[in-house]
Amino acid sequence: MTTILIAVLFVLQLLSIYFIIILNTKLAKFKDLEKKQERLMREMDDSISLYLTEMKDENNRLIQALQVVPKPEMATTTGQQKRNALQKNEGQPLSSLESHTKEAGRENEPRILVPKNIVTNAYSRQQLGGAPVQATASKPPTVQKEEPQPLTMEQQIVQMAKQGKSAEEIAKKLQKGKTEIELLLKFHS
Incomplete structure (x- = not known):
């Protein structure tokens, strides 16, 4: 037992x-x-x-x-001041005239494109009558951008991912970290 x-x-x-x-x-x-x-x-x-x-x-x-970007000057010039400035610059080459307009702060302004026929009509009427002319165009003047805005890093990454590239390929191409790319793609999914 x-x-x-x-x-x-x-x-x-x-x-x-x-x-x-x-x-x-x-x-x-x-x-x-x-x-x-x-x-x-x-x-x-x-x-x-x-x-x-x-x-x-x-x-x-x-x-x-x-x-750092210079802010455009807000001072307005009268017609007489413009005429004086043009008379001063008549003998100067075109590049100095361009630098004069850039100094006035107009290089960042969007350009308004007006059809040629309206401009020629206005010019000829002004030469004949000297009266101010108003444009009677059916279309308003259009503002065109000179060049498209470049894509941001984030937009480039998303675009490459939509093209089917892996996070490693994107990281190598953009010289960024793989985990950073993966994290950003997770934020955008």
């Missing part, structure tokens, strides 16, 4: 050791999983902070660029 009791206790000890080993392995797996999660959180935090610092730098560059 004591031998049976000893055998039962020995089997129970073996079972308890087996369960302790199983629990220990599960605990080790849980700790590994926890470490992986912490590492992923750090990587995500680093990539987001990198993205935010790049955005901050980009914003600072934009602010500096906007501060």
